[in-house]
């Protein structure tokens with residue numbers, strides 16, 4: 118057994134860096150993951166989440182810095198580290214012309230399972246994925262959400278000490294997403310430590326005990342949810358859904374007295390993107406047809422500012438669909454720290 | 462044992478992939494038939510087969526055998542028979558492809574049979590028309606069997622007739638007729654040998670045999686392209702990185718991928734051998750053939766790693782692989798025999814997998830044994846090792 122007891126540090130990452138040519142994909146990252154927790158890495162596209170995970174999983178070698186898992190160094194004890202890990206890649210890393218059952222049996226074998234233990238764990242994983250009844254169908258006939266569930270199942274059969282999940286819910290329907298989030302909670306309850314990356318702050322808020330916020334290869338904030346929210350202070354988010362964004366309106370909003378920052382993102386558009394359901398019956402397809410935008414305004418005095426914001430939008434001819442004011446969340450933390458939205 | 466599962470998984474994926482099967486199996490089958498018939502008039506099998514009958518027999522038995530080709534409804538449906546008198550002229554017509562075969566009955570045929578001595582019919586067949594030749598031979602065989610049976614029966618009856626001193630000549634006829642019939646039906650001994658000679662030079666192989674070997678080798682080499690595709694795709698689809706993030710060592714992952722290419726190639730070869738054997742191709746010594754096949758597939762496996770290391774994308778793999786495969790097929794004799802190349806080009810075939818492999822297969826088809834193909838096997842394994850070493854050294858994993 119390792120020296121890290123429950124509550125101790127299972128993973129220690131110190132001054133980790135990775136350069137691809139001139140591009141510093143990861144640029145001096147340090148964090149710890151405690152045994153038994155769900156640790157979140159939150160960051161926009163290109164922040165360096167996947168690169169960080171690839172180094173923890175011994176897939177690529179760091180340019181600088183050290184990583185230990187369960188006390189073993191990734192650089193010198195890769196075999197022992199890999200035995201402790203289950204990795205669910207960001208891509209659906211399955212064989213489309215094999216059935217779910219064949220895929221799971223294969224990946225189980227890659228993790229060293231065989232015989233009746235393999236049979237047992239495959240059955241268990243299929244049940245956890247909620248796909249036991251469709252196990253003998255080819256993965257290519259599955260919907261995006263079902264593929265994601267099998268993608269996860271393939272990484273947990275050997276009951277790893279640390280489960281690493283890289284954006285496991287990208288581009289899937291809400292039903293499958295909920296299923297996956299519940300699965301992660303359940304696995305964590307059973308004692309699995311989880312490293313979860315995402316650019317959906319709702320997921321991270323729902324799942325994670327502690328969160329590292331990444332941007333441009335660096336961790337810009339690290340702590341529990343409460344600690345992070347405190348960073349924003351008493352700033353609230355005014356979130357306005359508009360049908361269109363007339364030219365110059367964002368600058369006009371920034372000029373309003375009491376407004377600290379303004380961002381604009383296409384919410385919802387992304388959720389539909391990757392989930393083009395495979396042919397065949399796919400009941401759980403999403404239908405997100407609107408191309409509305411969400412303008413977020415950070416302000417310490419939301420009550421006073423809200424009327425001005427709506428008035429500016431009205432004058433510019435933007436059609437306002439909804440307005441709401443939220444308590445600080447991870448989104449506003451990110452906004453506060455970087456001046457930009459997590460998704461754009 | 463993980464490498465074994467990786468290899469079996471790749472075999473399974475290929476068997477389910479229609480596009481791969483089309484290229485690895487259907488295309489060579491079609492090309493073998495097209496090339497060998499285009500160059501060997503296999504197409505004429507579809508119509509009547511032109512044959513010559515040369516009956517030099519001064520007695521009546523020769524006519525009994527050969528008349529069937531002109532009078533029998535079934536036979537004249539199959540064959541377009543013409544009577545000739547010069548065996549050498551008939552042989553020449555078969556040799557240059559104008560006729561599919563010729564049957565020659567020697568002048569003393571009846572006399573020898575009637576005096577109880579064995580005799581020989583000569584059959585010329587065109588090696589380029591295996592199927593027609595086979596049909597012609599089996600017809601000639603069954604005719605000669607019947608005649609020999611009849612001749613034995615006749616002799617036996619004649620013996621009894623003499624012993625019993627029967628005076629009535631019609632009685633003798635009836636007894637003989639009876640005896641001939643019963644002997645024919647029961648199938649008796651062979652007193653008439655059938656000597657078959659291919660019209661071309663003895664050890665020359667048919668076009669069908671040649672292209673069965675040449676095309677099989679060329680399409681075994683396509684295995685390298687699919688192997689490289691698979692490696693590059695797995696890299697892009699994250700299944701290769703995913704394997705590397707499991708406790709499976711790199712060497713085992715690469716070994717498994719190579720086992721897959723190897724298994725696919727050996728299965729492909731087995732199917733092509735079975736297919737061409739049905740068409741009548743004789744591959745020769747099984748051990749030698751398996752050795753040559755395994756080392757050829759080994760070279761294709763090494764080449765797969767090489768191509769995947771040099772070409773980074775599926776498109777680049779396709780371009781590079783096709784270039785290499787076509788080049789080796791051209792200089793190695795997959796399209797036309799190396800012997801028709803100009804002299805300065807001929808040594809080039811030693812630079813190709815195809816050259817060594819086809820050379821070995823042809824030698825085995827001509828009756829060569831395992832010992833005869835060992836140098837080729839060594840050369841092929843050398844190429845396999847060379848491709849693999851460069852490939853494994855340059856291969857990018859992520």
Ligand SMILES: Nc1ncnc2c1ncn2[C@@H]1O[C@H](COP(=O)(O)OP(=O)(O)OP(=O)(O)O)[C@@H](O)[C@H]1O
Nearest residue numbers: 137140142160161162163164165166167168169207
């Ligand atoms: N193999 C590579 N070669 C060159 N550059 C790379 C490579 N992998 C990643 N990068 C670059 O490193 C940066 C970080 O990428 P990474 O994939 O780690 O981000 P991410 O946070 O996972 O983003 P996403 O949310 O899009 O998955 C990006 O600028 C990316 O282009």
Ligand SMILES: [Mg+2]
Nearest residue numbers: 166167168207
């Ligand atoms: Mg990523």
